[in-house]
Amino acid sequence: MSNGGLKIRVGIDAKWYFDGPPSGHMVVKNLVDEIIRAGDDRFELCLFLVSKNKIRAKAHFPAHVKLIFLPGIPNLLSNLFLVPLMTLLYDIDTVLFQNFGSAWPARALKIAYIHDVLFLDYPQYYTKTEVSYFKQMIRFAAKADQIITISNCEKQRMQKHGVTAPLGISVVYHGINGAFKPLHTYSENDIIALEEKYNLPRAYLLYVGRVNIRKNLISLVRALSLLQDFDLKLVIAGEPGRYPELDEYITSKQLWGRIIFTSHVPEADLHLLYARAKVFCFPSYAEGFGLPPLEAMQCGVPVVVSDSTAMPEVCGTAALYANPNDENEIALEIELLLNDQALYNEKVKQGFAQARKFSWTKAANEILTLITEAYAGRENYSEAQTQPRL
The missing domain is CATH 3.40.50.2000 (Glycogen Phosphorylase B;)
Incomplete structure (x- = not known):
């Protein structure tokens, strides 16, 4: 482990925290807030954010959260080139990508959080440009160690189309913000x-x-x-x-x-x-x-x-x-x-x-548990591979 074996250094693609696609912004903001609120001592958190929000971010997030700022380029390009580079520079153990994962770096555990692949079964509801863009998400999902999606319905859709990962596909339901009241x-x-x-x-x-x-x-x-x-x-x-x-x-x-x-x-x-x-x-x-x-x-x-x-x-x-x-x-x-x-x-x-069955606290804890288990499994596998043969 990069930091003395005490904590897993987790990089979270949080570029949509302050703005972005409405649904993506909502999911990222709620999950990041709950992960930080958990104050889990298993992890050291690093957030990938857009540079234009630097002042807001520095005033908003607690000091113990590492902020890594990136240029505001399309999510696909950022996740393909910039996030992996920062992962190497900051010696990050595990990266949680939004939709688009990356083929490198090999050392870091890569988890792709893919919200849905509806375009595979319903291309008629998307433009040709959108379908072409989203297909890259499937291409890079194959390079991830694990995939998280948001319903069993989507998990089944991914499996039907051959979208998979070595550590499998896990379902984590969205939550509901407590501000919604009668x-x-x-x-x-x-x-x-x-x-x-x-x-x-x-x-x-x-x-x-x-x-x-x-x-x-x-x-x-x-x-x-x-x-x-x-x-x-x-x-x-x-x-x-x-x-x-x-x-x-x-x-x-x-x-x-x-x-x-x-x-x-x-x-x-x-x-x-x-x-x-x-x-x-x-x-x-x-x-x-x-x-x-x-x-x-x-x-x-x-x-x-x-x-x-x-x-x-x-x-x-x-x-x-x-x-x-x-x-x-x-x-x-x-x-x-x-x-x-x-x-x-x-x-x-x-x-x-x-x-009441759905909460962002529950979703955040499930993701942190998945990260812990996936990282431990990969560490054990790596250690076994390096043991001398008898």
């Missing part, structure tokens, strides 16, 4: 302020996430058009993407008055936006995990989700499920919740219980 925990002034800021109606369905074809908002909007007997609007909170089919349908059915697009919502507002919703809807065609429904559950809001990919694994019996290709079925499940108060209350109760 509506009764907020003050009346905060609720009124949010309603005025986003012009919220009395009752609304909520969707949170990207606005693109894979998220299947067109089916949700079609379901909304079928719910004529309810004074109900749809709030869509997420970064807008190119989705002409959705715009055309909303225009053709004159639904603009029933839909509110908020674009990006700051975290502080997002928590209350969830809690204030009547029903949360997530009709996505394909998800590696699908965290928003769990966030809604923790806020005491029942959910209707698609019955595909990882959603049943993540939501269990707490959600109502619908075929993402059938807007009538989506509308029916929403209507069931709105018309049956007993069912509504039961799903709220089940949602709280389901959400």
